[in-house]
Amino acid sequence: MNEQALPSRQRLLEQIAQLARQAIHGTLSETYRTCGNPRCRCHTHGPKHGPHLDISYRGEGGKTSGYYVPKAAQSEVRRGVEAWSQLQTQLRQLSALNKERALQAARVKK
Numbered sequence: 071m072n073e074q075a076l077p078s079r080q081r082l083l084e085q086i087a088q089l090a091r092q093a094i095h096g097t098l099s100e101t102y103r104t105c106g107n108p109r110c111r112c113h114t115h116g117p118k119h120g121p122h123l124d125i126s127y128r129g130e131g132g133k134t135s136g137y138y139v140p141k142a143a144q145s146e147v148r149r150g151v152e153a154w155s156q157l158q159t160q161l162r163q164l165s166a167l168n169k170e171r172a173l174q175a176a177r178v179k180k
Contacts, residue, residue: 103122
């Protein structure tokens, strides 16, 4: 592996460590709901309540699961989901570097 790729790999490892500290797995969606009051405007002509932030993810056994994100946690959860996305990208890049490193090591052993 060339000398220029080594710092890149180290930088990726540092970025991965940083992203891993805040990463939250899932997909965000905003929903609008009707409430439990049958006389509320949301049951007839008025707008529904929301938006409410929900996160969904594929859990154990491939089953989709999710949860409501309280308003107080929305900013942090949004950052965490974005960090998860960036983490996946960084891990793919690291995987490519690791593959090249392994192939180069195999060539040197010949």
